[in-house]
Amino acid sequence: MEKKGYLYTIFPLSTVGRKLTMALTGLLLVGFLVMHLAGNLLMFLGDETYNAYSHFLIKHPLIIIAEIGLILLFLFHIVDAVILRITERESRPKDYDTKKSLGKRSLSSYTMIYSGVIILGFLIFHIVTMKFGPYYQAQNSEIEMRDLYRLVVEWFSKPWYAIIYIVSMFFLGLHLIHAFQSSLRTLGISHRKYLHFLTAVSYLLAIVLAIGFAALPIYFWLFYN
Amino acid sequence: MKFTLRIWRQKTPRGEGQFTNYEIDGISDDTSFLEMIDILNERLEKEGKEPVAFDSDCREGICGACGLYINGTPHGPLPATTTCQLFMRHFEDGQTITVEPWRAAAFPVVKDLIVDRSAFDRIIQAGGYIAAPTGVAHDANSLPVAREVADLAFDAAACIGCGACVAACKNSSAALFVGAKLTHLAVLPQGMPNRHNRVLRMVRQMDAEGFGHCSNEGECEVACPKVIKQENISRMNREYFRAKLMTFFGGWTD
Amino acid sequence: MKLDAHIPDGPIEDKWQRHKFEMKLVSPNNKRRFDIIVVGTGLAGASAAASLAELGYNVKVFCLQDSPRRAHSIAAQGGINAAKNYKNDGDSPRRLFYDTVKGGDYRSREANVFRLAEVSVNIIDQAVAQGVPFNREYGGLLDNRSFGGAQVSRTFYARGQTGQQLLLGAYQAMCRQIYLGTVTCYAHHEMLDLVMVNGEAKGIVTRNLRTGELETYAGHAVVLCTGGYANAFYLSTNGQGSNVTANWRCYKRGAAFANPCYTQIHPTCIPVSGDHQSKLTLMSESLRNDGRIWVPKKKGDERSPRDIPEEERDYYLERQYPAFGNLVPRDVASRASKKMCDAGYGVGASKRAVYLDFAEALERLGERNVTEKYGNLFEMYERITDDDPYKIPMRIYPAPHYTMGGLWVDYNLMSNIPGLFVLGEANFSDHGANRLGASALMQGLADGYFIIPYTIGNYLADRLSEKLSPTASEYVQSKQGVAERIAKLLSIGGSRTSQDFHRELGNILWTHCGMARNRTGLEEALDKIPALREEFWKNLKVAGTGEELNQSLERAGRVADFLELGELMCLDALEREESCGGHFREEYKTETDEAERNDEKFCHVAAWEYLGDSRKPERHVEPLSFENIHLATRNYK
Numbered sequence A: 001m002e003k004k005g006y007l008y009t010i011f012p013l014s015t016v017g018r019k020l021t022m023a024l025t026g027l028l029l030v031g032f033l034v035m036h037l038a039g040n041l042l043m044f045l046g047d048e049t050y051n052a053y054s055h056f057l058i059k060h061p062l063i064i065i066a067e068i069g070l071i072l073l074f075l076f077h078i079v080d081a082v083i084l085r086i087t088e089r090e091s092r093p094k095d096y097d098t099k100k101s102l103g104k105r106s107l108s109s110y111t112m113i114y115s116g117v118i119i120l121g122f123l124i125f126h127i128v129t130m131k132f133g134p135y136y137q138a139q140n141s142e143i144e145m146r147d148l149y150r151l152v153v154e155w156f157s158k159p160w161y162a163i164i165y166i167v168s169m170f171f172l173g174l175h176l177i178h179a180f181q182s183s184l185r186t187l188g189i190s191h192r193k194y195l196h197f198l199t200a201v202s203y204l205l206a207i208v209l210a211i212g213f214a215a216l217p218i219y220f221w222l223f224y225n
Numbered sequence B: 001m002k003f004t005l006r007i008w009r010q011k012t013p014r015g016e017g018q019f020t021n022y023e024i025d026g027i028s029d030d031t032s033f034l035e036m037i038d039i040l041n042e043r044l045e046k047e048g049k050e051p052v053a054f055d056s057d058c059r060e061g062i063c064g065a066c067g068l069y070i071n072g073t074p075h076g077p078l079p080a081t082t083t084c085q086l087f088m089r090h091f092e093d094g095q096t097i098t099v100e101p102w103r104a105a106a107f108p109v110v111k112d113l114i115v116d117r118s119a120f121d122r123i124i125q126a127g128g129y130i131a132a133p134t135g136v137a138h139d140a141n142s143l144p145v146a147r148e149v150a151d152l153a154f155d156a157a158a159c160i161g162c163g164a165c166v167a168a169c170k171n172s173s174a175a176l177f178v179g180a181k182l183t184h185l186a187v188l189p190q191g192m193p194n195r196h197n198r199v200l201r202m203v204r205q206m207d208a209e210g211f212g213h214c215s216n217e218g219e220c221e222v223a224c225p226k227v228i229k230q231e232n233i234s235r236m237n238r239e240y241f242r243a244k245l246m247t248f249f250g251g252w253t254d
Numbered sequence C: 001m002k003l004d005a006h007i008p009d010g011p012i013e014d015k016w017q018r019h020k021f022e023m024k025l026v027s028p029n030n031k032r033r034f035d036i037i038v039v040g041t042g043l044a045g046a047s048a049a050a051s052l053a054e055l056g057y058n059v060k061v062f063c064l065q066d067s068p069r070r071a072h073s074i075a076a077q078g079g080i081n082a083a084k085n086y087k088n089d090g091d092s093p094r095r096l097f098y099d100t101v102k103g104g105d106y107r108s109r110e111a112n113v114f115r116l117a118e119v120s121v122n123i124i125d126q127a128v129a130q131g132v133p134f135n136r137e138y139g140g141l142l143d144n145r146s147f148g149g150a151q152v153s154r155t156f157y158a159r160g161q162t163g164q165q166l167l168l169g170a171y172q173a174m175c176r177q178i179y180l181g182t183v184t185c186y187a188h189h190e191m192l193d194l195v196m197v198n199g200e201a202k203g204i205v206t207r208n209l210r211t212g213e214l215e216t217y218a219g220h221a222v223v224l225c226t227g228g229y230a231n232a233f234y235l236s237t238n239g240q241g242s243n244v245t246a247n248w249r250c251y252k253r254g255a256a257f258a259n260p261c262y263t264q265i266h267p268t269c270i271p272v273s274g275d276h277q278s279k280l281t282l283m284s285e286s287l288r289n290d291g292r293i294w295v296p297k298k299k300g301d302e303r304s305p306r307d308i309p310e311e312e313r314d315y316y317l318e319r320q321y322p323a324f325g326n327l328v329p330r331d332v333a334s335r336a337s338k339k340m341c342d343a344g345y346g347v348g349a350s351k352r353a354v355y356l357d358f359a360e361a362l363e364r365l366g367e368r369n370v371t372e373k374y375g376n377l378f379e380m381y382e383r384i385t386d387d388d389p390y391k392i393p394m395r396i397y398p399a400p401h402y403t404m405g406g407l408w409v410d411y412n413l414m415s416n417i418p419g420l421f422v423l424g425e426a427n428f429s430d431h432g433a434n435r436l437g438a439s440a441l442m443q444g445l446a447d448g449y450f451i452i453p454y455t456i457g458n459y460l461a462d463r464l465s466e467k468l469s470p471t472a473s474e475y476v477q478s479k480q481g482v483a484e485r486i487a488k489l490l491s492i493g494g495s496r497t498s499q500d501f502h503r504e505l506g507n508i509l510w511t512h513c514g515m516a517r518n519r520t521g522l523e524e525a526l527d528k529i530p531a532l533r534e535e536f537w538k539n540l541k542v543a544g545t546g547e548e549l550n551q552s553l554e555r556a557g558r559v560a561d562f563l564e565l566g567e568l569m570c571l572d573a574l575e576r577e578e579s580c581g582g583h584f585r586e587e588y589k590t591e592t593d594e595a596e597r598n599d600e601k602f603c604h605v606a607a608w609e610y611l612g613d614s615r616k617p618e619r620h621v622e623p624l625s626f627e628n629i630h631l632a633t634r635n636y637k
């Protein structure tokens, strides 16, 4: 393992251990996405509900712990992804001249690192523009709270912004198609009997999350005004 | 039949290699792929040129010695078939066929199409066995094993150690090979006592040899001439997870 | 030369137990001081290496393949015998002993065979403890099947891959010892000479097949487990690498070669299809349990087998041998097929094949059961021939498969060279003139797990003070000799490849020293082979150099030895003027064309001593006495 470079020394794990970390962090991130989506969908219920909800979250005493946890999840997931990518390169220094797919890999499975990097890029952009974006005071509320609803609506009414989101959600979906079933396999959950079921669930989850998230920019860009 | 063979030639392990084209004619369709290279080699030998080096022994799909990367797939286009069991009737007359060795850091090329697969041996040495000293075994039938379990063990034990799984995997992962051996030994009651340190040691060795990780792509399962199932990899992960927990919390040593 | 078999006294049941007690022991702390060389990693070699290392000896093990797991034992399909009597059908070590001696046509040593039958039961226990996944019944107990030549079910099997699973068990046991540092494994090293010091075997010379480097290794004893020489026939069911070189080098160093003419031609193989063919594929004998062998009653019948009505088929084995039917021993079945084809009843394009038909079995058992039992064999058949055995009968023909002959050994498995032990198919000991199905795996493992660990101690116990000196002149000279021979092979610069010579030799042997032999043919072969050999050394072409991986050179060296062995096989066949087991001399047969032994003159082992290249080897005999089994004519009717 020593020979695998610097990152290995700060985070030594076997390939199997590393994949276990990826799967666990990945699954927890999926959990976060589900919650985040559920919260975001509240926007369809109007500004008051959504703002109240986000206010509740932002002001929650435990939020700082959740945020640190989230950062760690991303950090571990990404560092592992990068290390594995390096091993992958090192484990086949000279590639084949002619190479064919044997039919079991999928677009999703062999583009994980690319879809991952796109998600990362999206994430930075997303947090900079949303979390650290302009601060609007909510108008029609008794207590002091941020009008995130307005912020989101304003952003999404800019077509380029909405399009960045929609495209990114495509890659998120792509990542998740392989991600969910893969993480279950990594965690040792796989059996001929329910394998097809898990694959179906994986696709379903990826599609629901991708479309769910994309629904907001699409709606606010095209239909809201 | 007639073919153009585009074969990887490499004289020494560290040397540079390149593809060389050979035209070959008059091959009958019941000739096996390796017999076709035999024919080419006899011709080269007569011309005073160096024959193409490749590995084979049993030529009936069981020893795991043969293994060529043919037109972009390990062991050629047929499912569940080793290179030695591949016959020319599965190719088209006049076709150009590219032949390469397995490519992986852990399988360095020795010469032409021969690679060094001793990494597999070292993985088995690290733990791929049940410690059963000679001469002290109990009567075989004193330990009944459910037929389903025996079958499961057998399916995994059918691995011939050819390395096609590594060759097929984008990460050059040996997960299928290791998973198969672990499954064979872990599901049998005889294998229980060594269970935890077996997986820890084998995985450690697998990494030390420079094989990559498994992304659960499943190409290996398709490439495997013995159709070893991808589920064996999951079992390896499970075994590993369990062993880590047992060594961390349960007082087991590895 | 004196051939003393060192058979212990006493009643046959007690011989081994008694011998085990009487043999000298080496104490555990002294075992570490001994280096043992094991050549070969098949069932015999791997099991010996693992067991000896477990006892505490330092073991060095060698094989040709890139991994010890690929030894040709891996290819055995059908099964392994053991007198467990799990089926309660009246089996016992004594019955297995009886069947083996009878199957070998009374040309094996009683004491050895009895011991084999006795330890057979331990092999299964050992294998199961190692995790060998034998087939089981629904109750979880081990399953058995019956195999050619036996009337009880005593064959244990692991689907169609029994050899593979047993070998992996032994290989893994050896791997464990490698990890512990007691075994050092030298894969891709070919033994090219035996080093003799003061008349005893004390080392070997090898060539590293990857680099071409010649190396010498010293050991207090050398254990040869290098398999059989059926590849002398060029086309056989053996692997490409199977060879006689190691044995032959030892023969040339003085080890007696016993019964070289005893070769087994397996009845159920896929027939030859053309000159390009590099090997013949065996279809497991187990197929004969359910498949029926037949030829059309009409000569040269061109109809498709499915169009030939029942009454126009000749199920000749069932007709001639009603008691055993399709399950007669291999030699009998093979000869019967040859006879039918010689008489013009053969089928297929070459007319040298007979049908093995599963139509009846498919009807009786249903396709599912047939698939379960033989699915992988059917698949293999279809892959090779492009015919589907579910629809159309298989075409089969006999092919060289196994060699009962080998280096002569005594009861301790030591050859006449002190310190040189020979195990597995490489020795001659247990199968007489014909081996029963599923007995070779048994013998290899018996030798390696249960016999050599005891008998080697007996030899070494007297040699505690012996120091090895790997730089002594004997080692240097042997290595020098090997280097010269390689240089010679490389320097001929002729125009024929070694394969070409091998093919021609194979043809001669197959025609004159194959399933049926006669004086004229053998004499003709004895003219042709030396001439071919002479041409070989003048007109051989080997590409490349000796200092690199060079497969042409490897092959050439092996063919050179086959060219010498071939002659000895014919010589032995010529001088054994009787028919027994796999050795069928057309001059010696009963009125019904069965093999006719001559117990008065040939109830012995013939062991050949090398006397130099220009002299005829000397034939020694070790008489065989049968005290527990009466000499009788084998009768499978």
Ligand SMILES: Cc1cc2nc3c(=O)[nH]c(=O)nc-3n(C[C@H](O)[C@H](O)[C@H](O)COP(=O)(O)OP(=O)(O)OC[C@H]3O[C@@H](n4cnc5c(N)ncnc54)[C@H](O)[C@@H]3O)c2cc1C
Residues within 6 Å of the ligand: C039, C040, C041, C042, C043, C044, C045, C062, C063, C064, C065, C068, C070, C071, C072, C073, C074, C075, C076, C077, C078, C079, C080, C081, C162, C163, C189, C190, C191, C192, C225, C226, C227, C228, C237, C238, C239, C242, C243, C245, C246, C282, C401, C402, C423, C424, C425, C426, C437, C438, C439, C440, C441, C442, C444
């Ligand atoms: C296709 C087939 C099917 C069979 N089926 C059955 C069956 O069902 N039941 C049964 O009982 N028997 C069966 N047999 C017979 C049985 O498999 C063999 O007799 C037995 O396995 C031989 O084992 P071994 O250890 O003596 O030699 P092998 O397994 O042949 O091993 C020989 C070893 O010696 C090494 N070697 C050889 N020469 C050299 C050298 N010069 N230097 C270094 N190393 C060398 C090789 O590398 C190899 O490791 C079958 C045989 C064949 C060919």
Ligand code: HEM
Residues within 6 Å of the ligand: A033, A036, A040, A058, A067, A070, A119, A123, A126, A127, A130, A131, A132, A148, A152, A165, A172, A213, A214, A216, A217
């Ligand atoms: C269209 C869909 C989305 C909308 C409308 C949306 C909206 C928001 C908003 C308003 C915030 C700021 C909350 C705050 O300031 O605390 C936020 C934070 C965040 N979003 Fe999104 N988001 C969307 C999609 C995504 C996706 C796809 C991801 C993940 C890949 C993501 C990851 C995050 C993260 C990590 C934070 C920071 C959380 C925190 O700091 O607590 N979001 N999102």
Ligand code: HEM
Residues within 6 Å of the ligand: A019, A020, A022, A023, A024, A025, A026, A027, A029, A030, A033, A077, A078, A081, A084, A112, A113, A115, A116, A117, A119, A120, A175, A178, A179, A180, A182, A183, A184, A186, A187, B214, B215, B216
């Ligand atoms: C919200 C964001 C993300 C989620 C929910 C997520 C989820 C997952 C999951 C569940 C897996 C499967 C793990 C396994 O095979 O066991 C996975 C794999 C992967 N992820 Fe992510 N991921 C996210 C973001 C990222 C990012 C930002 C990157 C990279 C920069 C990334 C790179 C990868 C890679 C490369 C893999 C494949 C690893 C392999 O080769 O097996 N992911 N992801």
Ligand code: SF4
Residues within 6 Å of the ligand: B158, B159, B160, B161, B162, B163, B164, B165, B166, B176, B177, B180, B223, B224, B225, B226, B227, B228
């Ligand atoms: S798992 Fe399959 S592909 Fe991999 S080594 Fe074993 S038999 Fe070959």
Ligand code: F3S
Residues within 6 Å of the ligand: B168, B169, B170, B171, B172, B173, B174, B175, B176, B213, B214, B215, B216, B217, B218, B219, B220, B221, B230, B233
């Ligand atoms: S192809 Fe490779 S990624 Fe895993 S499932 Fe097979 S080892």
Ligand code: FES
Residues within 6 Å of the ligand: B055, B056, B057, B058, B059, B060, B061, B062, B063, B064, B065, B066, B067, B082, B083, B084, B085
């Ligand atoms: S040569 Fe043995 S598997 Fe192909």
